[in-house]
Amino acid sequence: MNDLYIAIVNQLDNGIILLDEKLNIQLWNKWLVKYTGKSEEEVKGLPITTVVPRLDKKIYAYMFEKALLDEQKSFCSAAMHQYFVERKCAKMKPPRQNILIQHIQVEHTSYLMIEVYDVSNHFKRIQNLNKHIKSSVDFSKSLEHFVYYDSLTNLPNRKFVLDRLERLIEEEAKLFSLFFIDLNGFKAVNDQYGHLQGDLLLQMFAERCKHFTQKQEVFARLGGDEFVLLVEHMTTANAVEQYKAKIHELLREPFIIEEHQIVISASIGCACFPQDGTTARQLLSVADYQMYLQKAKK
């Protein structure tokens, strides 16, 4: 065989075994010498099943026959076969190998080539890579949550609402209403019971809001004691009044904090798209103004 080709085969980073038609070894490359500790001289001319006993099975005899007669290529995975060639150091844990069996024809002589790939470390590497990717994805998800959700109440925040409003406005065909809700008497709660209790009240109100919210509705906290409710596909005066009544209903039951019954109410303003504004800021500003008008009446 041409020396150059042999030199190339010996440089490869995987095992190459060449068999003649009688399945005797004709070539055993350097990678295999290092891997198994068996020199080429030792194995040359011997039947493959003597040197690699794990290939002494009916299934591999069938694959060899199919390769020689029909030029069929067979891939055998470590997942389903574990390994084929024994490693030099038997004390190490069993290797994992993929093999590829294929036919080679040189002039009128047929050979079988078996390529051996050690994939012992691949699985672990990919597993580690997957773990790393998963933690990166989890981190970006938590970052996204941090950007779009209020840390105290876990409700969507101002940025979430503004983004959603802009998207709905871009769609144009969609109608929606925006309610601006300001809690009355919240400052007094903070002053009387302390900020921790005030925060607790906001969290309890947020829980009630979450239960109330349905599909195509967003309840969000803008900051302090200001909240908004965004309702898609709804702008009629009648429906707006019904929603206001529902929000008041949310506050009907007192909040019980450290055995104190705290009752608060809300002032609500509303803006509808597109009649009350065509930008997110215009709509927020109209709803805010309407809320102040309500508050002034109280």
Next chain:
Amino acid sequence: MTTTQEDILKELYNVFVGEAANLLSEILQKRIFLSVPEIKLLGLHELKSGEQEVLNPVINGTVLSTSLRFGNVFSGRADFIFPAEQIKYLTALCLGEEYTEENEELSFNDEDFDVVKEIGNIILNSIMGGMGSLMEMKLEYDVPQVILHNAGEFYKTLTSSGDSNVLLLYVSFDIDNSKVLGIILIKFSLESIEFLIRKVDEISRDLDE
């Protein structure tokens, strides 16, 4: 295709995959049954029609495909596809591992790809070998390539090279009393499909005589 032609092809492909099932059973040391319960010849444009209720969600979803090109005179491309969500189930069944719903995350490792590549290799080898014998010619083909296609990508790849005929084979895997469905799509050139049907007609005539 007439019903008789379809029946003959279905029987032939059942024999081909039967041989693959024997090999897989031997490798995995467990009984594996493979069958082709349904076969259809369609134009590529018909693949997306509403009639293909089972096929549509599969070819438009995330799939793992093992693909190969074959032949010179009798030529085409064969794709063996599995819905991505069934891959973990299939590998667990093949490797005798316990499958739990938590494992259903759509992240695959080399092992999953290799199992699919080997199963694809065995089944497509049997089918190509069988078709080669049927056509009385040696079909040239390589070890299939495994590719993970995101939703919709597989259909785009399949239809990117203009219209042609596709032989659609549903392949049912029966392992440890569990069933997994894979689909083989063999895309033929027009001459090749005519050649295949002529061969089927010859068999039909032989059966009649």
